[in-house]
Amino acid sequence: MKVRIKFTKEGNLKFIGHLDLLRLFQRSIKKAELPVEYSKGFNPHQLLFIALPLSLGTTSEGEYIDIELKDFPISELEIKDRLNSVFPQGLKVKELKFLKENIKNGMAAVDGAEYDIYISKEKLSDHFYQKTKEFFEQKEIWVEKRGKKESKKINIKDKIFDYSIRENKDSWIINLLLSAGSKDNLKAEIVIKALYEYNLLDFKEYEIDIHRIDIFSRIDNQLIPLSNI
Amino acid sequence: MTKLRVTDAILKQVEKPARYIGNEVNSIIKDKDSIDIRFAFCFPDVYEVGMSHLGMQILYYFLNERKDTYCERVFAPWTDMEEKMRENNINLFALESQDEVKGFDFIGFTLQYEMSYTNVINLIDLAGISPWSKERKEEDPIICAGGPCAYNPEPLADFIDFFYIGEGEASLNKVLDIYKEHKKNGGSKKEFLEKLLDIEGIYVPAFYEVKYKDNGIIESFLPTHKNAKSKIKKQIIKDPNQSFYPSKLILPWVQTVHDRVNLEIFRGCIRGCRFCHAGFVYRPVREKSKEVLIEQAKKLLKNTGYDEISLSSLSTSDYSEFESFSQELLQTCKDAKVNISLPSLRIDKFSIDLMSNIQKVRKSSLTFAPEAGSQRLRNVINKGITEEDILKGSKLAFEGGWDRIKLYFMIGLPTETEEDIIAIKELADKILDTFYSIPKENRARNAKVVVSSSCFVPKPFTPFQWEAQNTYEEFMDKQQFLKKVIKRKGIQYNYHDAILSSLEGMLARGDRRVGKVIYYAWKFGAKFDSWTEKFNMAHWEKAFEKSKIEPAFYANRKREYDEILPWDHIWVGVSKSFLIKEHQKALEEKTTPNCREKCQVCGATIFQGGVCYEGTN
Numbered sequence: 002m003k004v005r006i007k008f009t010k011e012g013n014l015k016f017i018g019h020l021d022l023l024r025l026f027q028r029s030i031k032k033a034e035l036p037v038e039y040s041k042g043f044n045p046h047q048l049l050f051i052a053l054p055l056s057l058g059t060t061s062e063g064e065y066i067d068i069e070l071k072d073f074p075i076s077e078l079e080i081k082d083r084l085n086s087v088f089p090q091g092l093k094v095k096e097l098k099f100l101k102e103n104i105k106n107g108m109a110a111v112d113g114a115e116y117d118i119y120i121s122k123e124k125l126s127d128h129f130y131q132k133t134k135e136f137f138e139q140k141e142i143w144v145e146k147r148g149k150k151e152s153k154k155i156n157i158k159d160k161i162f163d164y165s166i167r168e169n170k171d172s173w174i175i176n177l178l179l180s181a182g183s184k185d186n187l188k189a190e191i192v193i194k195a196l197y198e199y200n201l202l203d204f205k206e207y208e209i210d211i212h213r214i215d216i217f218s219r220i221d222n223q224l225i226p227l228s229n230i
Numbered sequence: 231m232t233k234l235r236v237t238d239a240i241l242k243q244v245e246k247p248a249r250y251i252g253n254e255v256n257s258i259i260k261d262k263d264s265i266d267i268r269f270a271f272c273f274p275d276v277y278e279v280g281m282s283h284l285g286m287q288i289l290y291y292f293l294n295e296r297k298d299t300y301c302e303r304v305f306a307p308w309t310d311m312e313e314k315m316r317e318n319n320i321n322l323f324a325l326e327s328q329d330e331v332k333g334f335d336f337i338g339f340t341l342q343y344e345m346s347y348t349n350v351i352n353l354i355d356l357a358g359i360s361p362w363s364k365e366r367k368e369e370d371p372i373i374c375a376g377g378p379c380a381y382n383p384e385p386l387a388d389f390i391d392f393f394y395i396g397e398g399e400a401s402l403n404k405v406l407d408i409y410k411e412h413k414k415n416g417g418s419k420k421e422f423l424e425k426l427l428d429i430e431g432i433y434v435p436a437f438y439e440v441k442y443k444d445n446g447i448i449e450s451f452l453p454t455h456k457n458a459k460s461k462i463k464k465q466i467i468k469d470p471n472q473s474f475y476p477s478k479l480i481l482p483w484v485q486t487v488h489d490r491v492n493l494e495i496f497r498g499c500i501r502g503c504r505f506c507h508a509g510f511v512y513r514p515v516r517e518k519s520k521e522v523l524i525e526q527a528k529k530l531l532k533n534t535g536y537d538e539i540s541l542s543s544l545s546t547s548d549y550s551e552f553e554s555f556s557q558e559l560l561q562t563c564k565d566a567k568v569n570i571s572l573p574s575l576r577i578d579k580f581s582i583d584l585m586s587n588i589q590k591v592r593k594s595s596l597t598f599a600p601e602a603g604s605q606r607l608r609n610v611i612n613k614g615i616t617e618e619d620i621l622k623g624s625k626l627a628f629e630g631g632w633d634r635i636k637l638y639f640m641i642g643l644p645t646e647t648e649e650d651i652i653a654i655k656e657l658a659d660k661i662l663d664t665f666y667s668i669p670k671e672n673r674a675r676n677a678k679v680v681v682s683s684s685c686f687v688p689k690p691f692t693p694f695q696w697e698a699q700n701t702y703e704e705f706m707d708k709q710q711f712l713k714k715v716i717k718r719k720g721i722q723y724n725y726h727d728a729i730l731s732s733l734e735g736m737l738a739r740g741d742r743r744v745g746k747v748i749y750y751a752w753k754f755g756a757k758f759d760s761w762t763e764k765f766n767m768a769h770w771e772k773a774f775e776k777s778k779i780e781p782a783f784y785a786n787r788k789r790e791y792d793e794i795l796p797w798d799h800i801w802v803g804v805s806k807s808f809l810i811k812e813h814q815k816a817l818e819e820k821t822t823p824n825c826r827e828k829c830q831v832c833g834a835t836i837f838q839g840g841v842c843y844e845g846t847n
């Protein structure tokens with residue numbers, strides 16, 4: 002039986018990389034004494050599928066992992082409680098449910114992701130709000146994509162499904178809904194870098210905070226959170 | 231969530247930021263207000279290296295058993311982080327509370343290898359404290375050190391307030407009890423150190439004076455305080471079945487070399503290989519019972535969620551109930567879907583069967599450590615493995631499907647001649663011949679023999695403590711020679727530049743004066759010396775010049791038996807007369823039976839436990 006888990010990765014846990022997170026899940030599942038299924042073959046590993054790797058330094062309130070468990074009598078609530086009791090601070094199961102057999106695993110299901118990007122007002126001019134609107138309203142948005150050998154220019158406009166901008170005392174907060182998944186993945190930091198360049202600002206990735214809100218799948222032309230499938 | 235000492239912006243710019251955040255699963259967070267003693271346990275290397283070290287984890291839990299003590303971990307920040315810390319005036323901090331260690335009661339270093347000494351100094355400095363004990367202020371923490379290198383404490387004697395000689399579990403509690411009392415009543419640091427003189431196993435270098443002869447040799451080494459002991463007796467636990475062992479391990483955030491449960495099955499070693507420091511300083515062998523081990527294994531697996539367990543000891547096959555224990559462990563692990571890894575196994579029929587049983591995966595290479603190529607030289611070093619053992623073991627391994635044999639040797643052992651080096655090549659040849667003598671259908675298609683050599687470093691408390699180490703040039707010549715004679719396809723030869731071994735040779739048998747070299751090397755930029763990409767001999771060369779110290783005096787000089795050695799005031803149990811006897815037997819190419827075959831009355835009976843009292847001898 003397969004379970005889909007929606008979890009948060011917040012606070013200092015943003016500094017745990019993708020592979021280290023996966024190891025943490027492996028340990029936690031064993032600690033929680035959940036009978037996980039293993040892959041066949043030379044080097045059996047637990048059948049775990051993280052939907053969309055999160056960049057180091059990014060927090061999230063909407064991460065997903067699918068776990069293949071052996072059939073055994075247990076409730077969704079019990080699995081959730083067991084995992085939460087072994088997780089470190091910052092990692093928390095929000096929702097958990099059994100999946101129907103025919104549902105696509107992790108990555109294959111992903112089409113979009115939503116982010117809040119916090120940019121400190123400190124170094125920004127008063128025109129930033131206006132310029133940001135202008136930037137996103139352009140017909141085309143070209144960015145340089147660095148490949149292994151040469152870099153090429155690509156237009157990311159179609160991959161930005163939606164945007165908005167709001168503020169709090171210290172920061173501008175840009176909300177982005179971006180194309181994501183194995184086919185067409187657009188990272189939030191690429192968009193912000195282009196925005197900075199448009200504003201003639203020097204972009205330093207470590208100066209902004211990125212927070213992922215949720216991950217979506219496209220069903221009947223609608224983006225639906227993975228937890229609602 | 232703990233507020234981090236370092237800003238997010240900095241953490242986002244350094245490699246593996248998880249090294250600096252703490253709060254791992256199974257780490258301990260305490261309420262600082264209900265604590266009397268803050269102890270910063272410091273491993274002078276980067277997080278992943280320190281976190282794979284079992285001893286540190288044992289002592290971490292041991293100290294935190296005390297309600298009045300909060301033991302936290304400190305590692306050496308990697309150079310990218312150090313740069314940021316110095317740039318932003320951030321002092322060294324402990325992982326758990328993220329507080330500066332400058333405000334702690336103790337900073338305790340574990341000294342695992344000599345090449346970490348510049349890191350020790352660097353860390354004290356990074357904490358915002360003077361590395362020199364005598365320059366430190368009353369409010370600075372007390373800096374102590376222990377671990378295998380503390381058996382010759384002299385090179386760091388001017389930087390460390392006191393050394394703890396032996397196993398922490400044995401009497402570290404006494405130190406903390408005295409400290410707590412002292413802190414309550416008020417008193418100077420010096421007064422506290424004086425109180426420590428009453429406890430066995432504590433060495434306070436400030437209460438001793440060394441005098442040297444004109445030729446540089448120690449003339450006298452004498453206590454300057456009436457309570458300072460003339461011999462500092464190693465402290466060990468008598469019975470590991472009764473002593474503390476943690477039921478948990480901290481799960482490191484970042485992948486480490488040994489990312490698994492490490493179960494210590496015994497301490498010490500019965501063998502007495504004459505080059506081996508651990509084989510003498512950890513005497514006598516003390517085993518845990520099978521029942522205790524299985525129990526501990528189950529608990530640790532449950533509390534960590536690891537899917538691999540490794541047995542830790544100096545020579546796993548020497549565990550007295552090894553066959554039945556391994557079968558039982560195998561069963562426990564099968565049930566829990568856990569892999570077993572068995573380092574330092576003697577290769578024989580039993581271990582080959584065992585490994586075939588646990589390694590359902592692809593068979594990787596098998597390792598032998600004959601250490602010397604010829605039987606003559608193996609007798610000199612008392613390495614009780616014969617050519618027959620090796621060839622038999624290899625044959626079994628090849629027939630069992632293995633196709634890669636790794637051989638470990640040492641270059642520069644006492645009495646070594648060209649013939650001994652050629653014998654290394656010949657042994658590798660014979661192993662490959664053995665492979666081809668097996669009918670094709672019973673073995674893999676091809677085999678590889680990988681020969682690796684390291685450079686011999688004479689260590690204190692071994693029968694070779696008086697020997698001259700080969701010079702750098704001698705090491706390099708011998709390696710080149712071996713490289714030239716190994717020509718056959720199917721045999722590969724690996725070796726390292728000998729420079730680190732030469733330095734290690736100087737530090738391992740250094741006296742107090744060597745502290746200056748370490749200090750200057752650090753001043754000139756040396757740190758992370760055990761990391762090839764960070765090591766720079768130029769720093770050390772400048773340090774030799776500046777301190778007017780001749781490294782050859784320490785590394786390449788043969789000592790007389792009656793010379794006062796810098797570590798003579800440390801008492802590890804094993805007596806000097808026994809070491810002299812062993813040294814003479816080595817020169818006569820005579821072997822010595824192991825502790826279980828025939829006790830040699832080495833001196834370790836003073837600890838009143840372990841193999842000396844097993845009743846078999």
Ligand code: SF4
Binds near residue numbers: 829831841842
């Ligand atoms: S006293 Fe005998 S049994 Fe004990 S460690 Fe020494 S040699 Fe081994």
